Amino acid sequence: MNKPLDFHQRMRLPKRPLWAVFGEKALEALIRLCGVSAIIFVLAIFFFIFREALPVLFSGRFNILEFLFGVKWYPTSAVNVRYGTWALTVGSASVTLLAMVIAVPFGLGAAIYISEFCAPKIKEPLKIVIELLAAIPSVVWGFIGLTVMSKLIVAVTGAPLGVNLLNGGVILALMSVPIIVSIGEDALKAVPDSYREAALALGTTKWQLVYRVLVPAAKNGLLAAVLLGVGRAVGETMAVLMATGHAVQIPHSLVDPIRTLTANIAAELGEAPAGSDHYRVLFLTGVLLFCITFAVNMTADFVIRGVRRK
Amino acid sequence: MPHSSKGISRLSTYLFLLAAIVFLQCGGTRKKPPAAVIQVKGSDTMVNLAQAWAEEYKRVEPAVEVEVSGGGSGVGIAALIKGTIDIANASREMKAEEAEQVRHNTGKEPVEYVAGYDALAVFVHKDNPLTEISAEELAGIFAEDGQITRWSQLGVVIPGARDDKIIRISRQSSSGTYEFFRKRILHDKDFKLGSCDMNGSKEVVELVAATRTAIGYSGMGYATAGVKMLSIAPRKGEQAVAPTVENTLNKTYILARSLQMYTLGKPQGAAAKYLAWMLSDAGQKLVEQSGYVPIPPERRSRL
Numbered sequence A: 001m002n003k004p005l006d007f008h009q010r011m012r013l014p015k016r017p018l019w020a021v022f023g024e025k026a027l028e029a030l031i032r033l034c035g036v037s038a039i040i041f042v043l044a045i046f047f048f049i050f051r052e053a054l055p056v057l058f059s060g061r062f063n064i065l066e067f068l069f070g071v072k073w074y075p076t077s078a079v080n081v082r083y084g085t086w087a088l089t090v091g092s093a094s095v096t097l098l099a100m101v102i103a104v105p106f107g108l109g110a111a112i113y114i115s116e117f118c119a120p121k122i123k124e125p126l127k128i129v130i131e132l133l134a135a136i137p138s139v140v141w142g143f144i145g146l147t148v149m150s151k152l153i154v155a156v157t158g159a160p161l162g163v164n165l166l167n168g169g170v171i172l173a174l175m176s177v178p179i180i181v182s183i184g185e186d187a188l189k190a191v192p193d194s195y196r197e198a199a200l201a202l203g204t205t206k207w208q209l210v211y212r213v214l215v216p217a218a219k220n221g222l223l224a225a226v227l228l229g230v231g232r233a234v235g236e237t238m239a240v241l242m243a244t245g246h247a248v249q250i251p252h253s254l255v256d257p258i259r260t261l262t263a264n265i266a267a268e269l270g271e272a273p274a275g276s277d278h279y280r281v282l283f284l285t286g287v288l289l290f291c292i293t294f295a296v297n298m299t300a301d302f303v304i305r306g307v308r309r310k
Numbered sequence B: 001m002p003h004s005s006k007g008i009s010r011l012s013t014y015l016f017l018l019a020a021i022v023f024l025q026c027g028g029t030r031k032k033p034p035a036a037v038i039q040v041k042g043s044d045t046m047v048n049l050a051q052a053w054a055e056e057y058k059r060v061e062p063a064v065e066v067e068v069s070g071g072g073s074g075v076g077i078a079a080l081i082k083g084t085i086d087i088a089n090a091s092r093e094m095k096a097e098e099a100e101q102v103r104h105n106t107g108k109e110p111v112e113y114v115a116g117y118d119a120l121a122v123f124v125h126k127d128n129p130l131t132e133i134s135a136e137e138l139a140g141i142f143a144e145d146g147q148i149t150r151w152s153q154l155g156v157v158i159p160g161a162r163d164d165k166i167i168r169i170s171r172q173s174s175s176g177t178y179e180f181f182r183k184r185i186l187h188d189k190d191f192k193l194g195s196c197d198m199n200g201s202k203e204v205v206e207l208v209a210a211t212r213t214a215i216g217y218s219g220m221g222y223a224t225a226g227v228k229m230l231s232i233a234p235r236k237g238e239q240a241v242a243p244t245v246e247n248t249l250n251k252t253y254i255l256a257r258s259l260q261m262y263t264l265g266k267p268q269g270a271a272a273k274y275l276a277w278m279l280s281d282a283g284q285k286l287v288e289q290s291g292y293v294p295i296p297p298e299r300r301s302r303l
Helices: A007-010 A020-059 A065-071 A085-116 A120-135 A138-157 A165-189 A193-201 A206-219 A219-235 A238-242 A261-270 A278-307 B003-023 B047-060 B073-082 B098-104 B135-142 B177-184 B200-208 B245-249 B270-280 B281-289
Strands: B038-043 B064-071 B086-088 B108-127 B131-134 B169-170 B196-199 B214-219 B225-233 B258-265
Touching: A065 A278, A085 A165, A085 A206, A085 A219, A085 A238, A085 A261, A120 A165, A138 A238, A138 B064, A138 B200, A165 A219, A165 B258, A193 A206, A193 B200, A193 B245, A206 A219, A206 B047, A206 B258, A219 A278, A238 A261, A261 A278, B003 B047, B038 B073, B038 B270, B047 B064, B047 B281, B064 B073, B064 B225, B064 B270, B073 B086, B073 B098, B073 B177, B073 B258, B086 B214, B086 B270, B098 B108, B108 B200, B108 B245, B108 B281, B131 B135, B135 B169, B135 B225, B169 B200, B177 B214, B196 B200, B200 B214, B245 B258, B258 B270, B270 B281
Parallel strands: B038 B064, B038 B086, B131 B225, B169 B196, B169 B214
Antiparallel strands: B086 B258, B108 B214, B108 B225, B108 B258
16 A cells, blocks of 8 residues: 655646636536526426415415316406316316327337337338427417318218317327337337347247337336326427317317317416416416426326336 | 548538528628517407508508507407507407506506497308397307207208207407407306307308308408308397498497507507508508408598
8 A cells, every 4th residue: 555645745746737627616516507407497487386376376255176176267257257277177188198098009109119120221210200290399280280180080070070179189199109209219229138139039929029028128218208298298288279179168078179278378378467366367277287297297206116116 | 632530520611601601691681670660469350450551551651660469359458558569459448447457557548549340240151051140049059058059949950960069169268359249249248168269260260161060250351251141130030130331330230349449648659650540541441451341531530
């Protein structure tokens, strides 16, 4: 073992220049700030919308139960103002559920195809085309829903109205599929090749390899992919504003028009005078959306953690 | 010719920068900043008319820039209360509370100018056999406690429709058209929920034209070949009045209304000239062309 150096010996060693040392510390601090800023922004946003919504929560004329579970939404009524978001919550939930029922099989199937069955030559172009779907702005999707998809739905199902739950669900599915495919494919790529080699050595067919070995191994990543798709669908505003018919009602069939929480806020916030009850209730709807997304992400986190423990 | 890869990439970088600079220079004549910018916002019913005015005014006064946006009468008045615009278009009258908020927030008094008249028409699909309807039946269809939900209750059979349910097409609650219909037909009672609340006047007509069993209301000027306008009778059995220019001016049509513009105090400078131009013969010609009813000649401004 060498003797530790004394002060004078340490001072005589070649050192890095001072600006390099401080530069590195400054960069480290900057990167740390960027990381922490994400948390700061989320807290700041939550604080801001909660502050705008709070006064109406404690005013006498507002009933939180009626807000959450009332079906009547009449914010600008001349005789009887009622704020009931249940129909909107059901609208959001139903269109997201329908979108996931369509998008998850297609998305995961496409991810498995790209990862396992695809010829190498068409893999990259296919991935690029699917990512192109993600690049389409949501207002263009809404326009497609309003013009093209509505005519298609009327022709195929014979429904009287083309802008409805089905229209919104299909459009949202098309918007969520690229996310599910990208992240799902990454998750499958992350499964080590040794799994595949071991399974094939044991004599499985390609399909058995996929559903017996790969999908269970990539469970976390695939679930994360699906949940990100859900997040996109719940938060989508412009596309559902145009494609769902914007009607406040609880749907009784797939071809009934509905309205989502997001579209409701987008349509009404512009006209609500700042500081009025209507304005504050719309911010409260924002808080509600925030809580729903938070709950979905928390559930996802717990499920993934539970899956990981197994 | 450098053969190291670093040399080639540096050369191509310089060439690219040179090309970029050359490209940026040939951008045509540089535009002068406008002498004045007039912000106009509000009624979706009036937005096409406002656009037409802005474009025509560019030919009259090229130095003045007029920026027009829609969003609904409520949005325009809200912006006027905030003081961010010069002229608010509204297809309904400003409410007393809104005028109070204007005074309170900006310290100025809102001034109203009538820019034209409009008739709100009730539209049905062109294959719908109905030609007239009474105001009571309309209330029965659209009001919250209305009992009319099927076309058979009106004695109408829609050809080619599988389902008999009446599909109501309405506007979003920020719309002046919405509030006007609610005041005149529903007598301030609320609309029945479950109607498709469209963003603009044009969308209502387009959706009605695409839906056989639909009924909706929108500005008279938005009629297309795919829809039919119904004549409205005050009560069942009385004479039904059609939405026409004469019936709007002589006030026999129940859904006739005035199109308003509001400013903060008396407008000054460029905005005042623009307002006077819109209310003159030149501006009113555009009102007629857009499908609305112009103000009678004796009440126009002389320019």
